[in-house]
Amino acid sequence: ERHWCVVPAAGTGQRFGGVVPKQYLQVAGRTILRHTLDALLGHPLIAGVVVVLAAGDPHWPDEADAHGKPAFDKPVLTAIGGDSRAASVLSGLERLPADVGDADLVLVHDAARPNLALSDLDALIAAVRANPQQGGILGAPVRDTLKRAGEKRSIAATEAREQLWRAFTPQMFARGALSSALRSVRSKGEAITDEAMAMELQGAHPLLVEGREDNLKITTPADLVHFEFLLGRRA
Numbered sequence: 067e068r069h070w071c072v073v074p075a076a077g078t079g080q081r082f083g084g085v086v087p088k089q090y091l092q093v094a095g096r097t098i099l100r101h102t103l104d105a106l107l108g109h110p111l112i113a114g115v116v117v118v119l120a121a122g123d124p125h126w127p128d129e130a131d132a133h134g135k136p137a138f139d140k141p142v143l144t145a146i147g148g149d150s151r152a153a154s155v156l157s158g159l160e161r162l163p164a165d166v167g168d169a170d171l172v173l174v175h176d177a178a179r180p181n182l183a184l185s186d187l188d189a190l191i192a193a194v195r196a197n198p199q200q201g202g203i204l205g206a207p208v209r210d211t212l213k214r215a216g217e218k219r220s221i222a223a224t225e226a227r228e229q230l231w232r233a234f235t236p237q238m239f240a241r242g243a244l245s246s247a248l249r250s251v252r253s254k255g256e257a258i259t260d261e262a263m264a265m266e267l268q269g270a271h272p273l274l275v276e277g278r279e280d281n282l283k284i285t286t287p288a289d290l291v292h293f294e295f296l297l298g299r300r301a
């Protein structure tokens with residue numbers, strides 16, 4: 067059994083800045099988005115991908131081959147995103163092929179996380195297959211000491227970090243449960259920042275699967291430099 071993955075790529079990269087959205091910046095001859103798709107599609111347990119694009123995205127056609135066909139050896143479908151990441155993911159879920167059932171486990175992975183390791187995908191898929199109702203996400207324990215800011219940026223308190231994790235993607239859930247959680251979020255106007263949070267609002271407690279710290283999300287130009295460094299070391 068293999069799994070589909072939804073890849074939200076409809077953001078405008080406001081924190082990164084610049085004219086071209088960050089997922090279309092070139093690193094070592096490939097766009098960030100292409101690095102991300104190649105990492106996912108290179109895993110034997112991934113069946114195909116739905117890439118969620120901004121309406122009128124002028125850059126996606128450049129990922130095609132000389133014949134105008136997307137140059138991938140597994141199915142790559144596209145959907146049109148919304149004005150929040152959650153809306154984009156829901157749109158992608160609606161575009162999944164008809165043979166993906168409600169109980170089937172699907173993944174969601176940010177286009178802006180190009181340094182995904184096959185071993186992390188292995189770990190997440192294995193953990194969630196063993197607990198399909200619960201679902202799960204990749205993450206890592208917080209390493210820094212955490213301060214709560216008070217008046218005028220003075221420290222109000224030091225927070226206990228033992229139970230705190232950073233949330234990464236991929237995140238993996240049953241397709242039907244995730245769709246209905248995201249529809250509930252939409253109808254209530256709730257603001258969420260990942261799929262797990264939508265599930266949590268339904269009372270779920272998804273698994274935390276410890277992943278590599280270098281599963282970085284490209285948010286600012288410094289992250290791009292970091293990714294270039296990691297790629298250089300891999301080569």
Ligand code: CTP
Pocket residue numbers: 073074075076077078079080081082089118147148149150151152154155176177178179283284285
């Ligand atoms: N995303 C999306 N649809 C949106 C917003 C974000 O598909 N309406 C995607 C982004 O393209 C990215 C992923 O969700 O791959 C994670 O979002 P983030 O890193 O926040 O990207 P942006 O929203 O583009 O960046 P920013 O928040 O700085 O504007």
Ligand code: MG
Pocket residue numbers: 077
């Ligand atoms: Mg954003």
